[in-house]
Amino acid sequence: MARIAGSGWMNLVLRFAAIFLLVTAVLVGLWSFIAPGYSAAVAGLARPLVHLMEAPNASVLEARGAEIWIYRIVGPAEIAPFTWFDRYTFFAVIPLLALLVATPGLGWWRRLARLGIAIGALLLIHVGYLVASVELSYAALGLTPVGPFLARTLDLWQVAVRVLWEAAPVAIWILLTLGTWRRVLRGSRGERRRESLSTEAIGVND
């Protein structure tokens, strides 16, 4: 069916994976410094959104180091811990940065611009994930009244939010580098075709 491609593509993929792993190793080492700031940004952006969604206001969000704690208002000036998001909840920052740094065929400026856009997009997705998780948990526990459709499909929404959280770094990376990969893939195909024609011309395949 298909002819196996030359080693050029394989080398490119291996190089991509190697750079990814190297960047991941560095970022894992730095995670304890990155995570508190990132969690504070997520909590800061999620706070007004949660207040917007709740009437009357039922939640208090607090970034505690790299963790985000959600408290529920249970009485006048009284709150009780409801749930928390641990320091690894927003780990997707690491693979997303590593994927972008490892992508071949991007110049420095383009790479930097994409890194900025990617982190911004991931931050917004994480804010949405946090808000949706909390509000869906309230609905699942019967703390927030919901309509019959949402009540029937609550499990599916929770799984969908989880899938989005899981897929976010790869989805953002694909959207930002699709054109680059197309060019790289096309270049590799052209190279292979030229190799194939030249080997046929000198009679290697005979």
Added chain:
Amino acid sequence: MVDSRKRCLKSLPYRRVWLPVLGAACMAALLIWIAGDEPVMGAVQRGLARVTSGTLNLLGHRTVVAGSTVSSGLFGITVVTACTGLFTTGLFLIAVIAYPTGWKPKLIGAGLGLAGVFLLNVVRLVSLYYIGVHLPGFLDAAHQLIWQSVLIVFAVALWLLWAGRWAHAPRRV
């Protein structure tokens, strides 16, 4: 007028673009359904726990399986939905289905993804058991940061390899 409309509809790249997109959307819906179905997920978790325990026992450990928990006198791990590799496999399959290529390369891609992610996931669970026994302080970082990233790059690299080698190989003239 009608002829030109028919011609226009025929020229739409529905086979190359819309069918793969529809297939990918169906795969995403299937993924969400499977992840939300407790009997199916329970069976997957128990199966994976048995394979992990079997591998550890082959390596000289004495582990037992209770439900989806693998344990020995030293350490125990519970296989939950996120540990099954379901999301990584599902996303890999969505990417394979969405890629505009023939059915044969797509089947090769699906086989590669299912087998590859499953095998790496078993390696991951076995390694987490070892880390839990020998370096328990490192377990959280290995579980949440390192292995999640390794699974992602493995799936992406496998997909790129498939796209370059099987899905996009030049035809012989």
